Amino acid sequence: MSRFFQRIILxxxxxLVCNLILVPATAEAATPDQVASFRxxxxxxxxxxxxxxVSRSWVWGPEPLNPSYKDRYRYSASGTYFERAxxxxxxxRMEIDARQPVNSxxxxxxxxxxxxxxSGRTQTSExxxxxxxxxxNVATPxxxxxxxxxxxxxxxxxxxTFTDYSFxxxxxxxxxxGQSVSKLINRNADTVLYDPGDPMAQITAYEEAxxxxxxxxxxxxxxxxxxxxxxxxxxxxxxxxxxVHVFGYPITEPYWARVLVGGKSKxxxxxxxxxxxxxxxxxxxxxxxxxxxxxxxxxxxxxSMNELTFTGAPRITLEQFRKVLVFYRSPVISEAGDLYxxxxxxxxxxxxxxAFFVRESGAGTAVGYCDGENSLNNKNWGNVRGEEDGxxxxxxxxxxxxxxxxxxxxxxxxxxxxxxxxxxDAIPVYAPASDGNNPPQYIREMYSYxxxxxxxxx
Numbered sequence: 001m002s003r004f005f006q007r008i009i010l011x012x013x014x015x016l017v018c019n020l021i022l023v024p025a026t027a028e029a030a031t032p033d034q035v036a037s038f039r040x041x042x043x044x045x046x047x048x049x050x051x052x053x054v055s056r057s058w059v060w061g062p063e064p065l066n067p068s069y070k071d072r073y074r075y076s077a078s079g080t081y082f083e084r085a086x087x088x089x090x091x092x093r094m095e096i097d098a099r100q101p102v103n104s105x106x107x108x109x110x111x112x113x114x115x116x117x118x119s120g121r122t123q124t125s126e127x128x129x130x131x132x133x134x135x136x137n138v139a140t141p142x143x144x145x146x147x148x149x150x151x152x153x154x155x156x157x158x159x160x161t162f163t164d165y166s167f168x169x170x171x172x173x174x175x176x177x178g179q180s181v182s183k184l185i186n187r188n189a190d191t192v193l194y195d196p197g198d199p200m201a202q203i204t205a206y207e208e209a210x211x212x213x214x215x216x217x218x219x220x221x222x223x224x225x226x227x228x229x230x231x232x233x234x235x236x237x238x239x240x241x242x243x244v245h246v247f248g249y250p251i252t253e254p255y256w257a258r259v260l261v262g263g264k265s266k267x268x269x270x271x272x273x274x275x276x277x278x279x280x281x282x283x284x285x286x287x288x289x290x291x292x293x294x295x296x297x298x299x300x301x302x303x304s305m306n307e308l309t310f311t312g313a314p315r316i317t318l319e320q321f322r323k324v325l326v327f328y329r330s331p332v333i334s335e336a337g338d339l340y341x342x343x344x345x346x347x348x349x350x351x352x353x354x355a356f357f358v359r360e361s362g363a364g365t366a367v368g369y370c371d372g373e374n375s376l377n378n379k380n381w382g383n384v385r386g387e388e389d390g391x392x393x394x395x396x397x398x399x400x401x402x403x404x405x406x407x408x409x410x411x412x413x414x415x416x417x418x419x420x421x422x423x424x425d426a427i428p429v430y431a432p433a434s435d436g437n438n439p440p441q442y443i444r445e446m447y448s449y450x451x452x453x454x455x456x457x458x
Contacts, residue, residue: 030085030086030087030096031085033102034085034096037096037102037107037108038064038087038094038108040231041060041094041108042060042089042094043229043233044228044229044230045059045060045226045228045240046058046059046060046061046062047229048227048228048229048235050062053227053235054226054227055287056226056287057288057291057292058089058090058091058292059091059240059241059246059292060089060090060091060092060094060296061089061090061091061296062090063089064087064088064089065088065089065090065296065297065300066088067086067088067300067303068300068303068304068307069303069307070083071083071084071086071095072124073123073124073125074124074125074126074129075098075099075125075126076125076126076127077125077127077129079125081124084096084098086111088296088299088300089296090294090296090297091276091292091293091294091295091296092110092111092113092246092275092276092292092295092296093110093111093113093295093296093299094108094109094110094111095108095109095110095111096108097109105242105245106245109245110245110246110247110248110275110276111275111299112248112274112275113275113295113296113298113299114159114248114251114272114273114274114275114276114277114295115168115251115274116299117141117142117144117159117295117298117299117302118141118142118159118160118162118163118166118168118251118252118272119139119141119163119166119168119169120132120139120140120141120142120160120163121133121139133303133306133307134306134308134447134451135424135440135443135444135447136444136447136448136451136458138447138451138456138457138458139456140302140306140451140454140456141158141159141160141163142158142159142160142298142299142301142302143158143159143160143454143455144158144159144298144301144302145157145158145259145260146158146159146161146162146270146272146277146293146298147257147259147261147268147270147277147279147291147293148259148260148261148266148268148279149259149260149261149262149263151260152187153187153260154186154187154188155186155187155257155258155259155265156186156187156257156258156259156260157185157186157187157189157255157257157259157270158187159272159298159302161185161186161187161188161189162189162251162252162272164189165189165252165253166251166252166272167210167211167212167249167250167251167252168251171211172210172211172212173211173212173213173253174211175206175213176203176206176213177203177204177205177206177213178202178203179202179203180195180197180198180201180202180203180215181195181201181202181203181215181253181254181255181256181269182194182195182201183253183255183256184255184256184257184258185255185256185257186257186258191255194256196256196267196282198269198282199216200215200216200217200220200269200280200282200289201215201216201217201254201256201269201280202215202216203215203216203254204216204219205219207249207250209249210249210250210251212249212250212251212252212253212271213250213253213254214250214254214271215254215269215271215280217269217278217280217289217290218254218271218278218280218290220290221278221290222241222243222247223239224239224240224241225237225238225239225240226240228240246275246276247273247274247275247276247278248273248274248275248276249273249274250271250272250273251272251273251274252271252272253271254269254270254271255269255270255271256268256269256270257269257270259279261281266281266283267281267282267283268280268281270293275295276292276293276295277292277293277295278290278291278292278293279291279292279293301313307422308352308422308423308446308447308450309349309352309421309422309423310348310349310352310411310412310415310416310421310426311347311348311349311416311421312349313349314344314349314350314351315349315350315351315352315450315454316350316351316354316450316453316454318336318337318340318350320453320454321336321339321340321350321351321354322336322337322340323453324354324358324363324453325363328358328362328363328364328365329365330363330364330365331364331365331400332363332364332400335400335401338401339400339401339404342401342404342405342408343404343408346405346408346409346412347412347416348408348411348412351450351453351454352423352446352450353381353404353407353408354449354453355445355446355449355450356381356382356407356446357381357382358449359442359445359446359449360380360381360382360383361380361381361382361383364379364400377396378394378395378396378397378403379396379397379398379399379400379402379403380394380395380396380397380403380407381400381403381404381406381407382407382411382430384406384407384410415429415430423443423446423447424443427439427442427443427446
Protein backbone atom coordinates (compact mmCIF):
# COMPACT_ATOMS: atom_id res chain seq x y z
CA MET A 1 0.00 0.00 0.00
CA SER A 2 1.16 3.53 -0.65
CA ARG A 3 1.71 6.50 1.64
CA PHE A 4 1.17 8.61 -1.43
CA PHE A 5 1.09 12.28 -0.48
CA GLN A 6 3.36 11.84 2.51
CA ARG A 7 6.07 10.13 0.49
CA ILE A 8 5.86 11.58 -3.03
CA ILE A 9 8.03 14.67 -2.47
CA LEU A 10 10.70 12.79 -0.53
CA UNK A 11 10.71 9.98 -3.09
CA UNK A 12 11.13 12.34 -6.01
CA UNK A 13 13.94 14.17 -4.26
CA UNK A 14 15.81 10.92 -3.61
CA UNK A 15 15.42 9.84 -7.21
CA LEU A 16 16.66 13.16 -8.50
CA VAL A 17 19.69 13.11 -6.21
CA CYS A 18 20.52 9.55 -7.26
CA ASN A 19 19.95 10.47 -10.92
CA LEU A 20 17.60 7.51 -11.42
CA ILE A 21 14.91 9.27 -13.40
CA LEU A 22 15.19 7.95 -16.91
CA VAL A 23 15.32 10.39 -19.80
CA PRO A 24 13.13 9.23 -22.71
CA ALA A 25 15.19 7.61 -25.46
CA THR A 26 15.97 9.73 -28.47
CA ALA A 27 14.99 8.57 -31.93
CA GLU A 28 18.48 7.32 -32.66
CA ALA A 29 22.00 7.37 -31.29
CA ALA A 30 23.42 8.07 -34.75
CA THR A 31 26.18 10.33 -35.99
CA PRO A 32 25.49 12.78 -38.84
CA ASP A 33 27.33 10.45 -41.24
CA GLN A 34 25.18 7.52 -40.17
CA VAL A 35 22.03 9.58 -40.61
CA ALA A 36 23.20 10.44 -44.12
CA SER A 37 23.72 6.73 -44.83
CA PHE A 38 20.23 5.92 -43.60
CA ARG A 39 18.82 8.65 -45.79
CA UNK A 40 20.70 7.44 -48.86
CA UNK A 41 19.45 3.87 -48.48
CA UNK A 42 15.89 5.11 -48.04
CA UNK A 43 16.17 7.45 -51.02
CA UNK A 44 17.28 4.71 -53.39
CA UNK A 45 13.79 3.19 -53.61
CA UNK A 46 11.43 5.45 -51.70
CA UNK A 47 12.35 9.01 -52.68
CA UNK A 48 10.73 8.46 -56.08
CA UNK A 49 7.62 7.04 -54.41
CA UNK A 50 7.49 10.00 -52.04
CA UNK A 51 7.69 12.45 -54.93
CA UNK A 52 5.09 10.56 -56.96
CA UNK A 53 7.55 9.80 -59.78
CA VAL A 54 6.76 6.07 -59.58
CA SER A 55 3.66 4.23 -58.42
CA ARG A 56 4.56 1.27 -56.22
CA SER A 57 4.45 0.28 -52.58
CA TRP A 58 7.04 1.53 -50.09
CA VAL A 59 10.15 -0.50 -49.42
CA TRP A 60 10.66 1.32 -46.10
CA GLY A 61 7.97 3.93 -45.62
CA PRO A 62 7.39 7.67 -46.03
CA GLU A 63 9.37 8.81 -42.97
CA PRO A 64 11.29 7.48 -39.95
CA LEU A 65 9.26 6.43 -36.93
CA ASN A 66 10.29 7.56 -33.48
CA PRO A 67 11.24 4.60 -31.25
CA SER A 68 10.72 4.84 -27.51
CA TYR A 69 13.55 2.55 -26.42
CA LYS A 70 17.30 2.10 -26.68
CA ASP A 71 18.80 -1.05 -28.13
CA ARG A 72 21.66 -2.85 -26.36
CA TYR A 73 23.65 -5.27 -28.49
CA ARG A 74 27.02 -6.98 -28.76
CA TYR A 75 28.72 -8.85 -31.58
CA SER A 76 30.19 -11.70 -29.51
CA ALA A 77 29.38 -13.67 -26.39
CA SER A 78 32.07 -11.87 -24.41
CA GLY A 79 31.97 -8.44 -26.05
CA THR A 80 30.73 -5.18 -24.60
CA TYR A 81 27.11 -4.18 -24.98
CA PHE A 82 26.53 -0.86 -26.70
CA GLU A 83 23.67 1.16 -28.13
CA ARG A 84 23.20 0.57 -31.83
CA ALA A 85 22.21 3.32 -34.22
CA UNK A 86 19.00 2.43 -36.02
CA UNK A 87 15.95 3.84 -37.75
CA UNK A 88 12.48 2.38 -37.88
CA UNK A 89 10.13 2.76 -40.81
CA UNK A 90 6.66 1.37 -41.41
CA UNK A 91 8.02 -1.71 -43.18
CA UNK A 92 11.15 -2.49 -41.17
CA ARG A 93 14.26 -1.26 -39.39
CA MET A 94 17.64 -0.09 -40.66
CA GLU A 95 20.51 -0.72 -38.26
CA ILE A 96 24.23 0.01 -38.40
CA ASP A 97 26.61 -2.95 -38.34
CA ALA A 98 29.67 -1.30 -36.83
CA ARG A 99 31.95 -4.10 -38.06
CA GLN A 100 31.35 -3.27 -41.71
CA PRO A 101 33.06 -0.57 -43.80
CA VAL A 102 30.83 2.37 -44.68
CA ASN A 103 30.86 1.49 -48.37
CA SER A 104 29.69 -2.09 -47.74
CA UNK A 105 26.14 -3.09 -48.61
CA UNK A 106 25.92 -4.62 -45.14
CA UNK A 107 27.00 -1.47 -43.31
CA UNK A 108 23.27 -0.87 -42.94
CA UNK A 109 21.25 -4.03 -42.66
CA UNK A 110 17.61 -4.73 -42.02
CA UNK A 111 16.74 -5.70 -38.47
CA UNK A 112 15.40 -9.23 -38.02
CA UNK A 113 12.30 -7.85 -36.32
CA UNK A 114 9.97 -10.61 -37.45
CA UNK A 115 12.05 -13.23 -35.64
CA UNK A 116 11.69 -11.22 -32.43
CA UNK A 117 7.96 -10.67 -32.87
CA UNK A 118 7.44 -14.41 -33.40
CA SER A 119 9.73 -15.61 -30.60
CA GLY A 120 8.60 -12.99 -28.09
CA ARG A 121 12.21 -12.19 -27.21
CA THR A 122 14.66 -9.56 -28.42
CA GLN A 123 18.01 -10.58 -29.84
CA THR A 124 20.86 -8.98 -27.93
CA SER A 125 23.90 -10.36 -29.70
CA GLU A 126 25.17 -11.74 -32.98
CA UNK A 127 25.49 -15.18 -31.39
CA UNK A 128 21.80 -15.46 -30.60
CA UNK A 129 21.55 -14.19 -27.02
CA UNK A 130 17.99 -13.16 -26.23
CA UNK A 131 16.07 -11.48 -23.46
CA UNK A 132 12.43 -11.03 -22.61
CA UNK A 133 10.73 -7.68 -22.28
CA UNK A 134 9.68 -8.21 -18.69
CA UNK A 135 11.33 -8.95 -15.32
CA UNK A 136 9.59 -12.34 -14.92
CA ASN A 137 11.24 -13.89 -18.00
CA VAL A 138 8.04 -14.66 -19.90
CA ALA A 139 8.31 -14.72 -23.70
CA THR A 140 5.63 -12.55 -25.27
CA PRO A 141 5.10 -13.32 -28.98
CA UNK A 142 3.28 -10.38 -30.52
CA UNK A 143 -0.49 -10.76 -30.60
CA UNK A 144 -0.66 -8.36 -33.54
CA UNK A 145 -2.06 -9.31 -36.98
CA UNK A 146 0.85 -9.85 -39.37
CA UNK A 147 -0.96 -8.09 -42.22
CA UNK A 148 -4.08 -5.98 -42.60
CA UNK A 149 -5.98 -4.05 -39.95
CA UNK A 150 -4.89 -3.94 -36.31
CA UNK A 151 -8.14 -5.53 -35.15
CA UNK A 152 -7.58 -9.10 -33.95
CA UNK A 153 -10.20 -11.62 -35.10
CA UNK A 154 -10.45 -15.39 -34.86
CA UNK A 155 -9.47 -15.60 -38.55
CA UNK A 156 -6.52 -13.23 -38.62
CA UNK A 157 -3.10 -14.78 -37.88
CA UNK A 158 -0.84 -12.86 -35.52
CA UNK A 159 2.90 -13.21 -35.05
CA UNK A 160 2.15 -15.39 -32.03
CA THR A 161 0.21 -17.74 -34.33
CA PHE A 162 3.48 -18.83 -35.93
CA THR A 163 5.66 -19.28 -32.83
CA ASP A 164 5.42 -23.08 -32.88
CA TYR A 165 5.46 -23.24 -36.69
CA SER A 166 8.58 -21.21 -37.31
CA PHE A 167 12.29 -21.65 -37.80
CA UNK A 168 12.80 -19.54 -34.66
CA UNK A 169 11.85 -22.73 -32.80
CA UNK A 170 13.72 -24.98 -35.22
CA UNK A 171 10.71 -25.96 -37.33
CA UNK A 172 11.63 -26.91 -40.89
CA UNK A 173 9.60 -28.28 -43.81
CA UNK A 174 10.58 -30.55 -46.71
CA UNK A 175 10.87 -29.13 -50.20
CA UNK A 176 7.52 -28.85 -51.99
CA UNK A 177 8.77 -27.20 -55.16
CA GLY A 178 6.19 -27.65 -57.92
CA GLN A 179 3.29 -28.03 -55.48
CA SER A 180 0.87 -25.28 -54.45
CA VAL A 181 0.25 -23.40 -51.20
CA SER A 182 -2.77 -25.34 -49.99
CA LYS A 183 -3.35 -24.54 -46.32
CA LEU A 184 -5.56 -21.88 -44.76
CA ILE A 185 -4.49 -20.79 -41.27
CA ASN A 186 -6.38 -18.87 -38.58
CA ARG A 187 -5.34 -17.03 -35.43
CA ASN A 188 -5.19 -20.22 -33.34
CA ALA A 189 -2.88 -21.86 -35.91
CA ASP A 190 -5.63 -24.26 -36.99
CA THR A 191 -5.19 -25.19 -40.64
CA VAL A 192 -7.57 -26.58 -43.26
CA LEU A 193 -6.98 -27.49 -46.88
CA TYR A 194 -7.51 -24.61 -49.26
CA ASP A 195 -6.23 -24.51 -52.83
CA PRO A 196 -7.82 -21.92 -55.14
CA GLY A 197 -5.67 -23.06 -58.06
CA ASP A 198 -3.88 -19.72 -58.30
CA PRO A 199 -0.68 -20.10 -60.37
CA MET A 200 1.03 -17.48 -58.18
CA ALA A 201 0.69 -19.91 -55.27
CA GLN A 202 2.89 -22.51 -56.91
CA ILE A 203 6.06 -23.25 -54.92
CA THR A 204 9.07 -22.18 -56.99
CA ALA A 205 11.92 -22.11 -54.45
CA TYR A 206 13.12 -23.86 -51.32
CA GLU A 207 15.49 -22.21 -48.86
CA GLU A 208 17.87 -24.79 -47.40
CA ALA A 209 19.17 -22.41 -44.72
CA UNK A 210 15.86 -22.33 -42.86
CA UNK A 211 13.95 -25.18 -44.47
CA UNK A 212 10.97 -23.34 -45.94
CA UNK A 213 9.28 -23.06 -49.33
CA UNK A 214 8.57 -19.84 -51.26
CA UNK A 215 5.72 -19.39 -53.79
CA UNK A 216 5.92 -17.78 -57.21
CA UNK A 217 4.20 -14.58 -56.09
CA UNK A 218 7.11 -13.82 -53.78
CA UNK A 219 10.01 -15.11 -55.89
CA UNK A 220 8.71 -12.99 -58.77
CA UNK A 221 8.53 -10.04 -56.39
CA UNK A 222 12.15 -10.59 -55.33
CA UNK A 223 13.20 -10.27 -58.98
CA UNK A 224 11.17 -7.14 -59.67
CA UNK A 225 12.96 -4.31 -61.45
CA UNK A 226 12.15 -0.64 -61.31
CA UNK A 227 13.40 2.91 -61.37
CA UNK A 228 15.63 3.83 -58.42
CA UNK A 229 18.15 6.53 -57.51
CA UNK A 230 21.82 5.65 -57.53
CA UNK A 231 24.39 7.14 -55.12
CA UNK A 232 24.54 10.31 -57.27
CA UNK A 233 20.74 10.53 -57.41
CA UNK A 234 20.60 9.54 -61.06
CA UNK A 235 17.48 7.65 -62.12
CA UNK A 236 18.39 4.11 -63.18
CA UNK A 237 16.40 0.93 -63.76
CA UNK A 238 17.67 -2.12 -61.90
CA UNK A 239 16.48 -4.80 -59.43
CA UNK A 240 14.64 -3.17 -56.56
CA UNK A 241 15.90 -5.59 -53.93
CA UNK A 242 18.67 -7.82 -52.78
CA UNK A 243 16.24 -10.38 -51.26
CA VAL A 244 18.46 -11.53 -48.39
CA HIS A 245 19.40 -7.97 -47.48
CA VAL A 246 15.82 -6.68 -47.49
CA PHE A 247 13.73 -9.72 -46.57
CA GLY A 248 16.10 -12.28 -45.07
CA TYR A 249 15.36 -15.99 -45.21
CA PRO A 250 11.82 -17.39 -44.86
CA ILE A 251 11.05 -18.54 -41.31
CA THR A 252 7.58 -20.01 -41.97
CA GLU A 253 5.77 -21.78 -44.74
CA PRO A 254 3.40 -19.68 -46.89
CA TYR A 255 -0.27 -19.88 -45.93
CA TRP A 256 -3.60 -18.55 -47.06
CA ALA A 257 -5.54 -16.50 -44.51
CA ARG A 258 -8.64 -14.35 -44.16
CA VAL A 259 -7.64 -10.91 -42.93
CA LEU A 260 -9.33 -7.58 -42.46
CA VAL A 261 -8.20 -4.81 -44.79
CA GLY A 262 -10.00 -1.51 -44.39
CA GLY A 263 -12.65 -3.33 -42.38
CA LYS A 264 -13.35 -5.81 -45.17
CA SER A 265 -12.43 -9.49 -45.14
CA LYS A 266 -9.96 -10.48 -47.86
CA UNK A 267 -8.27 -13.74 -48.77
CA UNK A 268 -4.50 -13.34 -48.88
CA UNK A 269 -1.45 -15.55 -49.09
CA UNK A 270 1.21 -14.55 -46.57
CA UNK A 271 4.65 -15.60 -45.44
CA UNK A 272 7.02 -14.49 -42.71
CA UNK A 273 10.69 -13.79 -43.45
CA UNK A 274 13.39 -12.79 -40.99
CA UNK A 275 13.11 -9.08 -41.77
CA UNK A 276 9.75 -8.62 -43.48
CA UNK A 277 6.28 -10.07 -43.96
CA UNK A 278 4.94 -10.47 -47.49
CA UNK A 279 1.32 -10.82 -48.55
CA UNK A 280 -0.27 -11.61 -51.91
CA UNK A 281 -3.85 -10.44 -52.46
CA UNK A 282 -5.26 -11.79 -55.76
CA UNK A 283 -8.15 -9.32 -55.70
CA UNK A 284 -5.81 -6.30 -55.75
CA UNK A 285 -4.65 -4.58 -58.97
CA UNK A 286 -1.61 -6.37 -60.40
CA UNK A 287 0.93 -3.74 -59.25
CA UNK A 288 -0.34 -3.96 -55.67
CA UNK A 289 -0.95 -7.68 -55.31
CA UNK A 290 2.29 -8.27 -53.37
CA UNK A 291 2.91 -5.94 -50.44
CA UNK A 292 5.04 -5.80 -47.31
CA UNK A 293 3.46 -5.80 -43.88
CA UNK A 294 4.04 -2.92 -41.47
CA UNK A 295 6.64 -4.78 -39.45
CA UNK A 296 8.32 -1.60 -38.19
CA UNK A 297 5.04 -0.26 -36.81
CA UNK A 298 4.20 -3.61 -35.28
CA UNK A 299 7.59 -3.91 -33.62
CA UNK A 300 7.37 -0.53 -31.93
CA UNK A 301 3.82 -1.30 -30.77
CA UNK A 302 5.02 -4.61 -29.33
CA UNK A 303 7.92 -2.99 -27.48
CA SER A 304 5.63 -0.31 -26.10
CA MET A 305 2.98 -2.85 -25.09
CA ASN A 306 5.51 -4.88 -23.13
CA GLU A 307 7.09 -2.03 -21.19
CA LEU A 308 4.60 -1.23 -18.46
CA THR A 309 3.82 2.46 -18.26
CA PHE A 310 0.85 4.37 -16.94
CA THR A 311 0.21 5.77 -20.41
CA GLY A 312 -0.10 3.96 -23.71
CA ALA A 313 -2.58 2.10 -25.86
CA PRO A 314 -4.87 -0.26 -23.91
CA ARG A 315 -3.00 -3.46 -23.12
CA ILE A 316 -6.22 -5.33 -22.45
CA THR A 317 -9.66 -5.08 -24.01
CA LEU A 318 -12.90 -4.19 -22.24
CA GLU A 319 -13.85 -7.85 -22.41
CA GLN A 320 -10.61 -8.86 -20.65
CA PHE A 321 -11.09 -6.03 -18.14
CA ARG A 322 -14.57 -7.30 -17.28
CA LYS A 323 -13.40 -10.93 -17.02
CA VAL A 324 -10.83 -9.96 -14.40
CA LEU A 325 -13.47 -8.16 -12.34
CA VAL A 326 -15.72 -11.21 -12.58
CA PHE A 327 -12.86 -13.49 -11.50
CA TYR A 328 -12.32 -11.42 -8.35
CA ARG A 329 -16.07 -11.01 -7.76
CA SER A 330 -15.47 -7.30 -7.70
CA PRO A 331 -18.23 -4.95 -6.55
CA VAL A 332 -17.75 -2.87 -9.72
CA ILE A 333 -18.54 -5.53 -12.35
CA SER A 334 -21.69 -3.71 -13.46
CA GLU A 335 -19.66 -0.51 -13.95
CA ALA A 336 -16.90 -2.13 -16.03
CA GLY A 337 -17.67 -0.29 -19.26
CA ASP A 338 -17.88 3.12 -17.61
CA LEU A 339 -14.70 2.57 -15.57
CA TYR A 340 -12.76 1.32 -18.60
CA UNK A 341 -13.85 4.37 -20.61
CA UNK A 342 -12.88 6.68 -17.72
CA UNK A 343 -9.34 5.28 -17.69
CA UNK A 344 -8.94 5.51 -21.47
CA UNK A 345 -10.31 9.07 -21.51
CA UNK A 346 -7.74 10.10 -18.91
CA UNK A 347 -4.92 8.89 -21.19
CA UNK A 348 -3.93 5.97 -18.96
CA UNK A 349 -3.80 2.26 -19.75
CA UNK A 350 -6.72 0.19 -18.41
CA UNK A 351 -4.47 -2.82 -17.87
CA UNK A 352 -2.08 -0.97 -15.57
CA UNK A 353 -4.95 0.78 -13.75
CA UNK A 354 -6.65 -2.57 -13.17
CA ALA A 355 -3.40 -4.12 -11.94
CA PHE A 356 -3.15 -1.45 -9.23
CA PHE A 357 -6.81 -2.04 -8.33
CA VAL A 358 -6.17 -5.77 -7.93
CA ARG A 359 -2.82 -5.39 -6.18
CA GLU A 360 -4.00 -2.79 -3.69
CA SER A 361 -7.50 -3.99 -2.84
CA GLY A 362 -8.22 -7.31 -4.52
CA ALA A 363 -10.35 -5.40 -7.07
CA GLY A 364 -12.39 -3.94 -4.22
CA THR A 365 -12.85 -7.13 -2.20
CA ALA A 366 -10.03 -6.93 0.37
CA VAL A 367 -11.16 -7.13 4.00
CA GLY A 368 -9.37 -6.67 7.29
CA TYR A 369 -6.36 -4.91 5.84
CA CYS A 370 -6.89 -1.77 7.87
CA ASP A 371 -7.98 -2.31 11.48
CA GLY A 372 -10.81 -4.48 10.28
CA GLU A 373 -11.92 -2.06 7.59
CA ASN A 374 -12.52 -3.23 4.03
CA SER A 375 -12.10 -1.71 0.59
CA LEU A 376 -15.80 -1.00 0.19
CA ASN A 377 -15.66 1.58 2.98
CA ASN A 378 -13.10 3.78 1.23
CA LYS A 379 -13.78 3.01 -2.45
CA ASN A 380 -10.16 4.01 -3.00
CA TRP A 381 -8.96 2.57 -6.34
CA GLY A 382 -5.26 2.42 -5.51
CA ASN A 383 -5.11 3.03 -1.75
CA VAL A 384 -3.69 6.53 -2.01
CA ARG A 385 -3.47 8.89 0.94
CA GLY A 386 -4.45 12.51 1.00
CA GLU A 387 -5.83 15.40 2.99
CA GLU A 388 -9.33 13.92 3.24
CA ASP A 389 -8.38 10.76 5.07
CA GLY A 390 -10.67 7.80 5.49
CA UNK A 391 -9.91 4.58 7.35
CA UNK A 392 -6.25 4.34 8.46
CA UNK A 393 -5.39 7.55 6.65
CA UNK A 394 -6.38 6.40 3.16
CA UNK A 395 -8.66 8.68 1.17
CA UNK A 396 -12.37 7.89 1.19
CA UNK A 397 -14.63 8.43 -1.84
CA UNK A 398 -18.41 8.30 -2.30
CA UNK A 399 -18.20 5.98 -5.33
CA UNK A 400 -15.66 3.72 -6.99
CA UNK A 401 -15.76 5.92 -10.08
CA UNK A 402 -14.89 8.98 -7.99
CA UNK A 403 -12.00 7.05 -6.47
CA UNK A 404 -10.80 6.00 -9.92
CA UNK A 405 -11.03 9.55 -11.33
CA UNK A 406 -8.94 10.84 -8.43
CA UNK A 407 -6.39 8.05 -8.89
CA UNK A 408 -6.05 8.87 -12.60
CA UNK A 409 -5.49 12.56 -11.87
CA UNK A 410 -2.84 11.78 -9.27
CA UNK A 411 -0.98 9.32 -11.49
CA UNK A 412 -0.76 11.89 -14.27
CA UNK A 413 0.21 14.77 -12.00
CA UNK A 414 2.72 13.05 -9.73
CA UNK A 415 4.08 10.25 -11.90
CA UNK A 416 3.59 10.71 -15.64
CA UNK A 417 4.36 14.42 -15.53
CA UNK A 418 7.32 13.87 -13.18
CA UNK A 419 9.14 11.42 -15.47
CA UNK A 420 7.97 8.37 -13.52
CA UNK A 421 5.82 6.78 -16.21
CA UNK A 422 7.51 3.33 -16.17
CA UNK A 423 6.53 0.91 -13.41
CA UNK A 424 10.21 0.33 -12.61
CA ASP A 425 10.51 4.02 -11.76
CA ALA A 426 7.06 4.60 -10.26
CA ILE A 427 6.62 1.69 -7.87
CA PRO A 428 9.49 2.58 -5.48
CA VAL A 429 7.72 5.92 -4.95
CA TYR A 430 4.14 4.65 -5.06
CA ALA A 431 4.82 1.74 -2.67
CA PRO A 432 8.15 2.51 -0.94
CA ALA A 433 10.10 -0.04 1.03
CA SER A 434 9.89 2.29 4.04
CA ASP A 435 6.17 1.43 4.25
CA GLY A 436 6.94 -2.26 4.44
CA ASN A 437 6.58 -2.86 0.71
CA ASN A 438 8.87 -4.89 -1.54
CA PRO A 439 9.10 -2.73 -4.70
CA PRO A 440 10.87 -5.35 -6.91
CA GLN A 441 8.24 -7.94 -6.01
CA TYR A 442 5.46 -5.39 -6.55
CA ILE A 443 6.83 -4.68 -10.05
CA ARG A 444 6.99 -8.39 -10.87
CA GLU A 445 3.40 -8.81 -9.72
CA MET A 446 2.24 -5.97 -11.96
CA TYR A 447 3.85 -7.60 -15.00
CA SER A 448 2.47 -10.98 -13.97
CA TYR A 449 -1.11 -9.70 -13.76
CA UNK A 450 -1.11 -8.05 -17.16
CA UNK A 451 0.72 -10.82 -19.01
CA UNK A 452 -1.73 -13.35 -17.58
CA UNK A 453 -4.71 -11.22 -18.62
CA UNK A 454 -3.24 -10.92 -22.12
CA UNK A 455 -3.23 -14.72 -22.38
CA UNK A 456 0.44 -15.54 -21.79
CA UNK A 457 1.49 -18.48 -19.62
CA UNK A 458 2.79 -17.01 -16.36
